Amino acid sequence: MHIISAPKFKSSEITPKADWLNRRQLMIGAGAVATTTFGLPALAKLKTIKSKYSTTRTPNTFKDITTYNNFYEFGTSKSDPAENASRLTTSPWSVTIDGMVDKPGKYAFEDIIKGVSMEERIYRFRCVEAWSMIIPWTGFQLSELLARVGVQSGAKYVSFETLVRPSEMIGQRSNVLEWPYREGLRMDEAMHPLTILAAGIYGEDMPKQNGAPLRLVVPWKYGFKSIKSIVRISLTARQPQATWNMLSPREYGFYSNVNPNVDHPRWTQASERPIGGGLFTRRKQTQMFNGYGQEVAGLYKGMDLTRNF
Ligand SMILES: Nc1nc2c(c(=O)[nH]1)N[C@H]1C(S)=C(S)[C@@H](COP(=O)(O)O)O[C@H]1N2
Ligand SMILES: [Mo]
Numbered sequence: 001m002h003i004i005s006a007p008k009f010k011s012s013e014i015t016p017k018a019d020w021l022n023r024r025q026l027m028i029g030a031g032a033v034a035t036t037t038f039g040l041p042a043l044a045k046l047k048t049i050k051s052k053y054s055t056t057r058t059p060n061t062f063k064d065i066t067t068y069n070n071f072y073e074f075g076t077s078k079s080d081p082a083e084n085a086s087r088l089t090t091s092p093w094s095v096t097i098d099g100m101v102d103k104p105g106k107y108a109f110e111d112i113i114k115g116v117s118m119e120e121r122i123y124r125f126r127c128v129e130a131w132s133m134i135i136p137w138t139g140f141q142l143s144e145l146l147a148r149v150g151v152q153s154g155a156k157y158v159s160f161e162t163l164v165r166p167s168e169m170i171g172q173r174s175n176v177l178e179w180p181y182r183e184g185l186r187m188d189e190a191m192h193p194l195t196i197l198a199a200g201i202y203g204e205d206m207p208k209q210n211g212a213p214l215r216l217v218v219p220w221k222y223g224f225k226s227i228k229s230i231v232r233i234s235l236t237a238r239q240p241q242a243t244w245n246m247l248s249p250r251e252y253g254f255y256s257n258v259n260p261n262v263d264h265p266r267w268t269q270a271s272e273r274p275i276g277g278g279l280f281t282r283r284k285q286t287q288m289f290n291g292y293g294q295e296v297a298g299l300y301k302g303m304d305l306t307r308n309f
Helices: 017-029 062-067 080-087 109-114 142-149 187-191 243-247 293-300
Strands: 048-050 094-099 105-108 118-126 131-141 157-162 182-186 196-201 215-217 230-236 271-274
Touching: 062 131, 062 196, 094 109, 105 109, 118 196, 118 215, 131 142, 142 187, 142 196, 157 187, 182 187, 187 293
Parallel strands: 048 118, 094 230, 131 271
Antiparallel strands: 094 105, 118 131, 131 196, 157 182, 157 230, 196 215
């Protein structure tokens, strides 16, 4: 038996699924205590199905996935996030969804994940630094959340922001990047079924170093597009700012699609180093769109991907 200190539901509070977002938003607005099961893993009670979009390749170990990370809010070396991210408070957590949506508001994390269909999605992940992993995410389609809040017709892009909390994110005490970390997608990229918000890895709640409690995953783009610990999602008419593009536009474009034919100015993108195979693992050839070309090449028809990199 689990002993939990969650407030009890009154049956009158159980509302049809279609209403949940608005209603929860009202409750948060009124200062009500979020009806969560504090202390329990958020994903534990949710049904998760396997996804048809998963690769059949063998995932990296939980250890590889959680000890070799990029998360500059916790330091710039690959081992820093695993060492420093435990200080981050991830409950309570809410995500502000605003801009060109019908139901803007501040939504509690638990309510977001309760109202969507959770899937296990095993994706190839390709970092711009030319290493790669296979990661079994637990997540749901971003399009599902956007449909719930109602995308208005003028919305052309989606922008995302990470939490700013230097008291817990020690990397934010330096100006190595401009905080908050931010990223953006074109609307058709955001609505694509491969694009997910992930809340877990290997069926467990998202480890903090991997972007707890909620992070983006876009498997045909370089890893840096996968923004972590999201607190804000805005729908906009204009192309949003993206952190690495702001820092060095010559090296990092807005699209950032995995493309073996367009090298980074300082290194090749034609091949990659799979993490986890040991020191002598052979480099692999990088595939166009990280191997997801059949699904996503159509989004870029007629675009010059050498210029729109
Ligand atoms: N907020 C935030 N999100 C981020 C980053 C970051 O520094 N801060 N790094 C990005 C980069 S460069 C990569 S490769 C991936 C790494 O994700 P992982 O550590 O889960 O493999 O997160 C991306 N998301
Ligand atoms: Mo990266």
